[in-house]
Amino acid sequence: MARRKKIYEGKAKTLFEGPEPGTIVQYFKDDATAFNAEKRDVIEGKGVLNNMLSEYFMNGLTQIGVPNHFIRRLNMREQLVRACEIVPLEVIVRNFAAGSMAKRLGIEEGTPLPRPIVEYCYKDDALGDPLVSEEHIAAFGWASQQDMEDILSLALRVNDFLSGVMFGVGIKLVDFKIEIGRVYEGDYQRLIVADEISPDSCRLWDMETGQKLDKDVFRRDLGSLTDAYSEVARRLGVMPKGATPMKPTLIN
Structure with a gap:
């Protein structure tokens, strides 16, 4: 072969x-x-x-x-x-304060957020995937305004789906990140969810005990x-x- x-x-x-x-x-x-x-x-x-x-x-x-x-x-x-052509952004959806957000804003980890908060990081390992605003994204041409509206819609729909699925098995969806790809059908462009969705890309806590069931176990040497x-x-x-x-x- x-x-x-x-x-x-x-x-x-x-x-x-x-x-x-x-x-x-x-x-x-x-x-x-x-x-x-x-x-x-x-x-x-x-x-x-x-x-x-x-x-x-x-x-x-x-x-x-x-x-x-x-x-x-x-x-x-x-x-x-x-x-697909990957949009050079990590799209992060947060339902509870944790990780870098908790440190950055001085919020106690696990604090419920008033609504899901969507953040964007520029995909560049050498720079440490820095947090960027929609102004940066527009100015550098990483995505158009229509793209950003579509990305936000996709991210929130994924959040609704994952939150419900996890709730049903006693797991709290704290946050997650996804990547978005562009596909072309003739002259028409469509945005789709790409990469992966797994415990590598989500924060998942047991709803009763708070036990971490995601990559934080590795990050923090928890087992x-x-x-x-x-x-x-x-x-x-x-x-x-x-x-x-x-x-x-x-x-x-």
Whole structure:
């Protein structure tokens, strides 16, 4: 079998050319990073869990009419997605104060926000993905005003969906980040949810105990990241109780 062409390798995923034009194979790695990759480790099974969970969430978005790049899961670590042009922004939706917002504004972590707050960061690892305003986005041409209206609408719809799903299994959706891609159909441009939705990109707390079930477990050395992600997968029915994530070998 011919080896596939690698398009891009990031901190948590590797992208390969897809089998058909306009498609990409997204491979989920076991690498875990924090603090702009200053802290690193390899967490066995993490990629398998994130692949399954992202499939679950993207399929759920499709069912409620939120456009996204997901086509289908190929195996335990890979999924086929639609190729798109990524808008150079991380779109963050916050329901409770936590992480950088809590530090930046001096708000106690866990404080409910009066309404969901949407923030934007410029995607640049070398700069530490700095927080930017809509004025910056417009001035530097990263997205148009219409794009920003569409991005805000998508972000809030994803928030409504994820909040409801998590509430149903006793998990509080504190915040999350998504990426947005542009796809072109003739002269028409459409924005879609891209990248992934997983505990890597969300803050998830148990509603009763406050236990963290997301990447903060790794950031703050709070225990096993695989156990935390597995708990989310079990509650959502993505992984049967008692199942252990496997670590298959990638064959190109």
